[in-house]
Amino acid sequence: xxxxxxxxTNAPALLVVIPLFAAFICPVAGKISSTIRxxxxxxxxxxxxxxxxxxxxxxxxxxxxxxxFGAAAANLAVPLDSGGIPIRIIFTVDxxxxxxxxxxxxxxxxxxxxxxxxxxxNSGLExxxxxxxxxxxxxxxxxxxxxxxxxxxxxxxLSLASAGMIAYRIDGGLAVEAALKYFILSTLGAIFVLFxxxxxYGQYNALNIAMIAQRMQxxxxxxIALVLLVAALAMKCGAVxxxxxxxxxxSMAPSSVTAFLVVASQASLYGLFRVVFTMYxxxxxxxxxxxxxxxxGVLSMVVGVTMAIPQKDIKxxxxxxxxxQTGYMLLGVGxxxxxxxxxxxxxxxxFMAMEGGIFHIFNHAMYKGLLFLTAGAIFYRIGTRDLNRMxxxxxxxxxxxxxxxxxxxxxxxxxxxxxxxxxxxxxxxxYLFNPLLAIIAMVVSILTLASFVKVFHSVFxxxxxxxxxxxxxxxxxxxxxxxxxxxxxxxxxxxxxPVVDILVAPAAHxxxxxxxxIASVLGGA
Amino acid sequence: xxxxxIVRTAADILYPAILIFGLxxxxxxxxxxxxxxxxxxxxATGGALVIVAYNYKEVTGWLKKNVLTxxxxxxxxxxxxxxxxxxxxxxxxxxxYLVGSGSIFGMPVPYGINPGELNTAxxxxxxxxxxxxxxxxxxxxxxxxxxxxxxKEGC
Amino acid sequence: xxxxxxxxxVVVLTLIGLVTVLLKKNIIKILLGINILNSAxxxxxxxxxxxxxxxxxxFTLAPSELMVLPTPQALVLTSIVIGVATxxxxxxxxxxxxxxxxxxxxxxIRRLHG
Numbered sequence: 001x002x003x004x005x006x007x008x009t010n011a012p013a014l015l016v017v018i019p020l021f022a023a024f025i026c027p028v029a030g031k032i033s034s035t036i037r038x039x040x041x042x043x044x045x046x047x048x049x050x051x052x053x054x055x056x057x058x059x060x061x062x063x064x065x066x067x068x069f070g071a072a073a074a075n076l077a078v079p080l081d082s083g084g085i086p087i088r089i090i091f092t093v094d095x096x097x098x099x100x101x102x103x104x105x106x107x108x109x110x111x112x113x114x115x116x117x118x119x120x121x122n123s124g125l126e127x128x129x130x131x132x133x134x135x136x137x138x139x140x141x142x143x144x145x146x147x148x149x150x151x152x153x154x155x156x157x158l159s160l161a162s163a164g165m166i167a168y169r170i171d172g173g174l175a176v177e178a179a180l181k182y183f184i185l186s187t188l189g190a191i192f193v194l195f196x197x198x199x200x201y202g203q204y205n206a207l208n209i210a211m212i213a214q215r216m217q218x219x220x221x222x223x224i225a226l227v228l229l230v231a232a233l234a235m236k237c238g239a240v241x242x243x244x245x246x247x248x249x250x251s252m253a254p255s256s257v258t259a260f261l262v263v264a265s266q267a268s269l270y271g272l273f274r275v276v277f278t279m280y281x282x283x284x285x286x287x288x289x290x291x292x293x294x295x296x297g298v299l300s301m302v303v304g305v306t307m308a309i310p311q312k313d314i315k316x317x318x319x320x321x322x323x324x325q326t327g328y329m330l331l332g333v334g335x336x337x338x339x340x341x342x343x344x345x346x347x348x349x350x351f352m353a354m355e356g357g358i359f360h361i362f363n364h365a366m367y368k369g370l371l372f373l374t375a376g377a378i379f380y381r382i383g384t385r386d387l388n389r390m391x392x393x394x395x396x397x398x399x400x401x402x403x404x405x406x407x408x409x410x411x412x413x414x415x416x417x418x419x420x421x422x423x424x425x426x427x428x429x430x431y432l433f434n435p436l437l438a439i440i441a442m443v444v445s446i447l448t449l450a451s452f453v454k455v456f457h458s459v460f461x462x463x464x465x466x467x468x469x470x471x472x473x474x475x476x477x478x479x480x481x482x483x484x485x486x487x488x489x490x491x492x493x494x495x496x497x498p499v500v501d502i503l504v505a506p507a508a509h510x511x512x513x514x515x516x517x518i519a520s521v522l523g524g525a
Numbered sequence: 526x527x528x529x530x531i532v533r534t535a536a537d538i539l540y541p542a543i544l545i546f547g548l549x550x551x552x553x554x555x556x557x558x559x560x561x562x563x564x565x566x567x568x569a570t571g572g573a574l575v576i577v578a579y580n581y582k583e584v585t586g587w588l589k590k591n592v593l594t595x596x597x598x599x600x601x602x603x604x605x606x607x608x609x610x611x612x613x614x615x616x617x618x619x620x621x622y623l624v625g626s627g628s629i630f631g632m633p634v635p636y637g638i639n640p641g642e643l644n645t646a647x648x649x650x651x652x653x654x655x656x657x658x659x660x661x662x663x664x665x666x667x668x669x670x671x672x673x674x675x676x677k678e679g680c
Numbered sequence: 681x682x683x684x685x686x687x688x689x690v691v692v693l694t695l696i697g698l699v700t701v702l703l704k705k706n707i708i709k710i711l712l713g714i715n716i717l718n719s720a721x722x723x724x725x726x727x728x729x730x731x732x733x734x735x736x737x738x739f740t741l742a743p744s745e746l747m748v749l750p751t752p753q754a755l756v757l758t759s760i761v762i763g764v765a766t767x768x769x770x771x772x773x774x775x776x777x778x779x780x781x782x783x784x785x786x787x788x789i790r791r792l793h794g
Contacts (some may be wrong), residue, residue, distance in 0.1 A: 556738075558736070562761050664764075667772075670772075671768075671771065674779065
């Protein structure tokens with residue numbers, strides 16, 4: 001067995017095991033010296049990202065990949081003596097999961113590079129990196145798993161690690177307050193998820209998503225479970241009306257963590273899509289649920305952007321924009337869901353809307369991560385997040401300014417950046433579905449631009465302020481971390497079509513194709 | 526804040542008993558209800574009992590945070606390592622490569638009502654040991670850190 | 681009726697837990713509410729795993745055909761472990777907040793706004 005074969009077979013397990021292993025070794029490495037610890041975390045992150053890319057490559061070339069923990073063979077989902085029931089913990093990585101894996105890997109690498117210098121002034125870094133790797137393991141686990149209870153476990157790992165990370169810089173108790181708010185809400189959400197799992201288990205005697213999907217009857221209990229899951233996961237991804245933890249948590253967490261919290265919330269978004277598309281699909285009333293998700297999306301867009309405009313704290317402002325951008329993803333995918341049962345409409349614009357929403361997940365992770373990292377670089381140099389006390393930083397922090405411009409134009413949907421590519425897909429397809437929604441989306445985009453012009457002006461423009469006269473450019477690792485994301489923002493904006501064809505379209509089709517998902521786990525049943 | 530001599534003596538006597546009971550639960554995790562987490566939690570309760578009976582400063586002399594953190598790390602690494610060994614044997618992660626091998630923990634399982642054969646179940650007992658060590662260290666260190674937070678306050 | 685008793689308990693516990701979480705102002709009491717909710721979920725799962733005439737899945741005590749499936753028990757164990765971690769984290773937050781703000785009343789812990 002060659003190394004390539006080994007990696008190909010075991011990639012889904014290694015995706016979770018390597019970050020966990022790295023996390024647990026971190027305290028030991030930190031005891032020896034900080035250089036060794038930094039080398040260790042960077043090396044392990046690169047290995048994890050490499051595994052994620054190998055796995056994604058395999059998925060996009062050969063189709064869904066199964067990994068059955070503890071079985072005699074990695075793809076033996078249904079043992080012969082089990083009566084046709086998949087009994088073990090199964091990782092099912094289809095195109096959508098691989099897509100999320102890629103996002104997590106890219107953001108993880110750049111955030112880790114960035115935090116090597118952004119956090120270097122703080123103490124307790126062993127805990128920081130341990131929790132960071134636990135977050136990465138949580139995200140990879142959530143998006144890769146094919147088992148509902150396993151999903152709950154990784155959701156909780158992610159919540160615990162995120163709450164610890166948000167509270168990491170205690171900041172006179174403010175960060176702990178934000179973390180407490182976040183954590184109590186996520187725990188309540190997780191308990192809802194657990195109840196829903198109980199409902200499915202009681203009805204269908206199965207925990208495997210594919211098995212539940214196959215047996216789905218859409219009874220009254222299933223409706224209750226759907227409501228529980230949608231409420232919990234919409235809350236975790238920060239959609240209005242359950243968005244109130246987002247600004248607190250995003251603004252109080254260290255900036256590097258905030259950039260990754262964006263990915264963490266998108267993992268919940270993935271969970272939401274997986275539930276409605278793979279588990280329920282057309283057995284439920286797609287139009288109603290689709291419209292509910294669309295309304296969540298429109299509310300998030302409008303409320304997020306209107307709350308963002310008056311903010312004085314740069315990260316709080318960006319956090320409200322994150323809520324607003326989540327709305328675009330919900331809108332795009334919600335439209336795709338609303339027309340799912342109708343083949344003509346689906347091929348006319350449904351898939352395009354879904355592709356737009358899913359592409360926006362990717363783009364959002366990149367440019368929002370970039371924006372949070374630039375905000376962190378500013379905070380690192382001048383020690384405040386208050387927009388009124390900033391000004392004239394464009395003279396000294398040139399590269400940070402350029403990265404900020406790239407991110408701001410991308411989030412506002414200006415060509416040639418990647419935000420434009422996905423937003424255009426959403427506008428075009430949603431316009432065919434309901435013109436009003438498309439118009440709202442465009443107006444929100446304009447307001448986003450206005451808001452970021454204001455931020456840009458008050459942070460970077462104007463004369464040099466005397467108190468920031470000796471401010472220097474952000475350190476090199478932070479610039480590299482931001483540069484990776486900025487390069488992807490530009491690259492995907494210039495060449496959106498290949499990306500859509502290679503990555504996004506398979507993900508959208510994998511999400512919509514319930515039968516294919518079931519068949520990949522249970523065999524051609 | 527030190528409890529009365531009666532409580533301290535009782536804690537002294539009970540601590541070894543709790544320790545042994547916890548280790549028993551860990552070791553018999555694959556045969557009886559219990560396992561690594563439960564056993565480790567029982568042992569951590571013993572630690573909590575000692576902490577309650579004596580004061581924080583005295584206890585930190587016996588229960589060292591470094592040692593407990595070391596236990597936590599080694600337990601976790603051991604758990605992952607046992608699973609990763611399966612990959613080294615060319616098997617799937619968490620594959621039970623010891624069961625039925627005839628070596629340690631590799632004996633066949635007797636059927637029917639029986640007192641329980643300890644030498645069975647493959648890697649499950651090994652994982653129980655790892656988790657037991659980890660939870661023992663982890664929970665005790667959580668209690669100690671919380672106490673040290675309260676201690677500085679002076680309560 | 682007797683058969684449904686555990687499910688009724690689940691509902692009652694859920695309501696008590698939700699009321700505690702939503703109405704109480706003390707962080708410790710909120711945590712207790714979360715723990716009650718968690719117990720309700722655990723009881724729900726355990727009850728689903730029970731079959732009339734089944735025995736606990738302890739291998740040394742039972743002939744194999746009468747055992748109930750141990751999956752719900754395994755799920756509940758995992759959920760309890762997660763619950764312990766949750767409690768520990770919330771209690772740590774409560775300690776820090778008590779030190780920094782001098783209170784654990786969530787109405788007074790409101791410095792973040794906007």
